[in-house]
Amino acid sequence: MRVLWNELKKILTWKMLILLIFINSVLYFLLIEFDIKHFPNGSHSYSYEMGIEMIEKYGTTMDDDEFIDFKRTYAHQVEDATQYLQSREEFVEEGLDTYEKFLAYDWWNASEEIYALRSNVFFEEKVELFWELQERERLLKFYEMKDVVPDVLSKKKKQRLEELIAQEKFGIYPEVVMMNFKTFIANVGIAILFSVVLVISPAILKDRSRQLVAIQYTTKKGRNLFKTKILAGIIATFIVITALLAVYFSLYSLNNTSMYFDVRVNTFIANESWFDPTFFQFILLCIAGIYIIGLVLGLLSMAFSTLVPNMVSLIGIQIPFVVGFLIIGLYPLLPEMISIWHPKWLSMISYCAMIIIVIIFTAILWKREKKLDIL
Amino acid sequence: MIVVKDVSKQYGDFTALQNVDLEFGNGLYGLLAPNGAGKTTLIKMLATLISPTKGEIFYNGKNINDMDDQYRERLGYLPQQFGYYKNYSPKQYLLYLAALKGIGKKEALNKIDELLEKVALSDVVNKKMKKFSGGMIQRVGIAQALLNDPEILILDEPTAGLDPKERARFRHLLTDLARDRLVIISTHIVSDIESIANEIIMIRNKQLLYKDSVADICATLNGCVFETTIDYGQLEDFRKNNILLSEKQEYGQMTVRFIHKGNSEDEWTSVPPQLEDVFLYEYRDELEGEN
Numbered sequence: 239m240r241v242l243w244n245e246l247k248k249i250l251t252w253k254m255l256i257l258l259i260f261i262n263s264v265l266y267f268l269l270i271e272f273d274i275k276h277f278p279n280g281s282h283s284y285s286y287e288m289g290i291e292m293i294e295k296y297g298t299t300m301d302d303d304e305f306i307d308f309k310r311t312y313a314h315q316v317e318d319a320t321q322y323l324q325s326r327e328e329f330v331e332e333g334l335d336t337y338e339k340f341l342a343y344d345w346w347n348a349s350e351e352i353y354a355l356r357s358n359v360f361f362e363e364k365v366e367l368f369w370e371l372q373e374r375e376r377l378l379k380f381y382e383m384k385d386v387v388p389d390v391l392s393k394k395k396k397q398r399l400e401e402l403i404a405q406e407k408f409g410i411y412p413e414v415v416m417m418n419f420k421t422f423i424a425n426v427g428i429a430i431l432f433s434v435v436l437v438i439s440p441a442i443l444k445d446r447s448r449q450l451v452a453i454q455y456t457t458k459k460g461r462n463l464f465k466t467k468i469l470a471g472i473i474a475t476f477i478v479i480t481a482l483l484a485v486y487f488s489l490y491s492l493n494n495t496s497m498y499f500d501v502r503v504n505t506f507i508a509n510e511s512w513f514d515p516t517f518f519q520f521i522l523l524c525i526a527g528i529y530i531i532g533l534v535l536g537l538l539s540m541a542f543s544t545l546v547p548n549m550v551s552l553i554g555i556q557i558p559f560v561v562g563f564l565i566i567g568l569y570p571l572l573p574e575m576i577s578i579w580h581p582k583w584l585s586m587i588s589y590c591a592m593i594i595i596v597i598i599f600t601a602i603l604w605k606r607e608k609k610l611d612i613l
Numbered sequence: 614m615i616v617v618k619d620v621s622k623q624y625g626d627f628t629a630l631q632n633v634d635l636e637f638g639n640g641l642y643g644l645l646a647p648n649g650a651g652k653t654t655l656i657k658m659l660a661t662l663i664s665p666t667k668g669e670i671f672y673n674g675k676n677i678n679d680m681d682d683q684y685r686e687r688l689g690y691l692p693q694q695f696g697y698y699k700n701y702s703p704k705q706y707l708l709y710l711a712a713l714k715g716i717g718k719k720e721a722l723n724k725i726d727e728l729l730e731k732v733a734l735s736d737v738v739n740k741k742m743k744k745f746s747g748g749m750i751q752r753v754g755i756a757q758a759l760l761n762d763p764e765i766l767i768l769d770e771p772t773a774g775l776d777p778k779e780r781a782r783f784r785h786l787l788t789d790l791a792r793d794r795l796v797i798i799s800t801h802i803v804s805d806i807e808s809i810a811n812e813i814i815m816i817r818n819k820q821l822l823y824k825d826s827v828a829d830i831c832a833t834l835n836g837c838v839f840e841t842t843i844d845y846g847q848l849e850d851f852r853k854n855n856i857l858l859s860e861k862q863e864y865g866q867m868t869v870r871f872i873h874k875g876n877s878e879d880e881w882t883s884v885p886p887q888l889e890d891v892f893l894y895e896y897r898d899e900l901e902g903e904n
């Protein structure tokens with residue numbers, strides 16, 4: 239126990255902690271801040287509010303009756319909008335005295351003056367009603383298309399869509415929260431995985447390059463210390479991931495998305511997935527994903543750390559490896575892990591493969607270490 | 614008792630040691646050979662850091678690699694080069710190693726105080742090691758090897774970086790320790806061991822040359838070591854016919870110490886051979902290469 243504790247202390251030093259805080263502050267401001275500070279943003283905030291209204295009024299699914307109610311609300315608002323237009327002389331003069339006319343107007347070919355009127359409503363006066371109506375119209379369109387299966391899809395994807403339609407899981411709830419979470423979690427993934435690699439990479443190499451191994455391996459503990467070092471690395475990885483997740487998710491809580499937690503992922507617009515967890519369960523899945531990828535990268539870092547001759551080559555291997563992994567693997571394995579845009583079992587198989595590979599790799603390294611000449 | 618049985622070690626194609634047979638009982642053994650002779654190679658095999666390419670090493674009849682931690686817990690080892698954590702004090706460093714050696718914390722703290730006293734580092738117990746001189750680090754290394762009160766103590770060039778006073782203190786410590794355990798120290802400095810070693814081991818051409826007491830090793834040159842005074846001009850000639858061990862300039866003349874086998878001349882004084890003489894004589898080829 240004392241030995242393990244000592245190794246852990248060697249990995250999680252104050253210096254490392256400061257470095258971690260620094261790196262994460264930089265990555266936070268570069269990658270993550272936007273999705274916290276500017277959420278919901280602009281027209282998205284109407285989407286966000288509308289979603290909450292739908293969940294409060296209709297729950298996490300909408301049946302036909304509820305939809306009729308939704309349309310009724312829309313009709314009321316259209317009337318309100320018409321009244322607003324009629325209260326403004328400029329619009330009446332141009333013949334835009336009902337919302338229907340306003341909506342049907344050929345804005346692409348509008349003269350500058352008329353277009354200015356439209357901008358006035360949306361951007362200067364910021365008449366909420368018009369924004370809300372726009373959002374409602376968008377949602378209505380998605381509702382109308384709820385059982386259309388695009389022809390271009392592969393057989394399996396079509397099958398899945400048909401299955402969802404049969405189960406009446408339509409993608410009709412506003413997707414802003416989901417989109418926001420997906421970018422957020424991908425960027426958090428980047429920050430956390432970089433942090434893990436940063437903390438874990440030097441661990442084993444440092445003792446070797448400082449020539450501590452000769453003394454360590456001739457003690458009673460002997461070469462078993464290698465295993466303890468690996469274990470310490472795993473624990474350190476776990477601690478780093480947990481601490482950073484705690485920080486980033488407390489920031490995420492500022493986005494106030496808990497109202498959406500019970501909505502199933504397939505009922506968000508354009509978010510068809512192979513499985514159907516709730517939004518909250520999906521968050522948990524992503525967290526589990528980060529733990530797995532983090533532990534895999536942590537173990538691989540230790541493996542590289544065991545094999546490379548010096549710090550320069552360690553950096554030389556790690557940077558392309560990690561960046562490559564993040565570019566290729568991060569999206570399919572985290573935010574898109576159950577999306578139908580990837581093969582159904584891709585993420586599952588990738589996760590299993592990664593776990594098996596690192597376990598085998600680590601076992602091989604241990605076998606090697608047991609017999610290795612310490613020169 | 615350690616038995617080294619027909620051990621060879623190769624680094625790739627390069628043979629560092631060949632067919633070495635050795636036995637060590639209690640007492641102090643000095644491993645004396647010039648740079649690159651294979652001292653560290655032998656010692657690392659004794660410390661289980663590298664394994665013999667051929668042959669086996671036994672402790673009390675059991676293969677040391679099979680004994681595993683039972684061997685290592687009896688072992689104290691000081692590598693020729695060893696590392697430490699710059700921000701650790703000697704106390705922290707020794708505590709760290711004590712944990713690896715399976716020594717309880719309380720016991721370790723007492724032992725650490727005692728050992729740091731022995732190597733004269735009592736007043737820097739809590740100072741960070743990055744501020745230490747080479748000799749101080751070396752003494753921490755010596756203390757480290759003694760932490761577990763080892764039955765077998767193996768020190769690879771322990772006197773490197775020590776000043777004369779510390780060397781003397783260290784020799785005392787070693788004599789003390791060697792009373793009831795097996796101590797092997799490697800060095801290429803004759804004076805470190807000639808007065809204290811029970812036996813000297815010499816390696817030459819990858820093989821064992823001598824394993825004997827100082828007296829017996831010196832006896833191999835009995836009657837062959839002389840001193841005489843010659844003119845400076847004669848030196849070249851003299852060097853051709855004899856094996857020069859040392860030369861000293863005095864009053865425009867040279868006092869030379871040399872080896873001559875065969876008939877001696879009258880003006881030469883026969884002197885009792887010293888270990889240094891044997892060392893210089895046996896390794897004359899290797900040492901010449903260095904100069």
Ligand SMILES: Nc1ncnc2c1ncn2[C@@H]1O[C@H](COP(=O)(O)OP(=O)(O)OP(=O)(O)O)[C@@H](O)[C@H]1O
Nearest residue numbers: 613624627629647648649650651652653654655801
């Ligand atoms: N890792 C290695 N790879 C190849 N050759 C090596 C290696 N280590 C040592 N050697 C060679 O083996 C020989 C013996 O080396 P060793 O370090 O055992 O000598 P030594 O007696 O300890 O020398 P020194 O007094 O300089 O410490 C040397 O010729 C050295 O070049």
Ligand SMILES: [Mg+2]
Nearest residue numbers: 652653654693
């Ligand atoms: Mg050596």
